[in-house]
Amino acid sequence: MNPDxxxxxxxxxxxxxxxxxxxxxxxxxxxxxxxxxxxxxxxADTQALLGVLCEVVLVVAVAGTGxxxxxxxxxxxxxxxxxxxFGRLLEAAVIALGIVAVxxxxxxxxxxxASAGADAALAAVHDWTFxxxxxxxxxxxxLVLAYLAYRARLVPRxxxxxxxxxxxxxxxxxxxxxxxxxxxxxxxxxxAALPVFAWxxxxxxxxxxxxxxxxxxxxxxxxxxxxG
Numbered sequence: 001m002n003p004d005x006x007x008x009x010x011x012x013x014x015x016x017x018x019x020x021x022x023x024x025x026x027x028x029x030x031x032x033x034x035x036x037x038x039x040x041x042x043x044a045d046t047q048a049l050l051g052v053l054c055e056v057v058l059v060v061a062v063a064g065t066g067x068x069x070x071x072x073x074x075x076x077x078x079x080x081x082x083x084x085x086f087g088r089l090l091e092a093a094v095i096a097l098g099i100v101a102v103x104x105x106x107x108x109x110x111x112x113x114a115s116a117g118a119d120a121a122l123a124a125v126h127d128w129t130f131x132x133x134x135x136x137x138x139x140x141x142x143l144v145l146a147y148l149a150y151r152a153r154l155v156p157r158x159x160x161x162x163x164x165x166x167x168x169x170x171x172x173x174x175x176x177x178x179x180x181x182x183x184x185x186x187x188x189x190x191x192a193a194l195p196v197f198a199w200x201x202x203x204x205x206x207x208x209x210x211x212x213x214x215x216x217x218x219x220x221x222x223x224x225x226x227x228g
Contacts, residue, residue: 004072005211011068012207015200017061022134025054029102032109033123045106055099063092069145072212076152080144087141094133101125131184135174135193142196143167149203154212159202166195 028051031044066088073081105122146163149155173192174184182188 007068007072008207008211011065012204014061014064014068015204015207018058018065019197019200019204021054021058021061025051025058027051028054032102032105033126045109048102048106052099052102055095055102059092059096059099062095063089066141072154073145073148076148076154080148084141084144084148087137087144091133091137091141094129094137098126098129098133101129127184131174131177135177135184136171138196139167139169139171139174141167142170142199145203146199155203155206156213159199159206162195162199162202166193166197166199170196 029048030051032048032051066085070081070085073084101122105126108122142163146160146167150157150160150164154160169192173189176182177184177189
């Protein structure tokens with residue numbers, strides 16, 4: 001297996017891991033965030049901590065996609081490749097901030113005398129990090145990667161177009177949520193996230209099954225470097 005094929009499999013696997021970890025984390029700690037008057041159902045704190053572990057995996061996977069793809073993307077635009085790698089690091093950092101908020105919330109919910117105001121503030125911090133990280137930062141990163149994939153023909157163009165549509169769409173949806181047009185966890189919010197979800201699954205699946213497209217310059221770049 002040549003280096004670019006290994007890169008494609010690694011990046012595709014990391015993208016799939018981000019989807020699994022993000023969904024599992026959100027499902028596991030949702031009862032914590034939605035507990036009425038700070039009261040936790042039995043075992044909800046343990047469930048939330050399992051969700052946090054899933055999101056730690058998510059942070060590593062998000063940062064890993066930027067690092068894994070950088071050697072290939074830089075051949076088609078070093079500035080954009082660096083922007084994508086650092087953008088994914090920023091996205092991971094925002095998610096990590098949300099993880100800290102959830103951990104602090106677990107501590108407060110375990111303390112019967114904890115301040116309701118602090119409890120609500122931590123839940124709000126998590127909600128905002130969820131909006132800024134896996135929505136706005138994700139949308140901008142998707143747009144950069146999809147543009148590079150489209151221009152360099154790294155994957156079939158119909159897959160890249162999903163990213164070119166989905167990236168701006170999820171950013172616009174996040175702005176709409178920010179100004180109170182609808183809730184993030186709503187039918188409208190979910191519909192706006194579907195193109196990005198389809199893009200990541202399609203991109204990951206193609207990289208794992210097929211690798212970078214012949215003629216994209218990925219393989220030839222390695223050969224040219226070796227020849228030099």
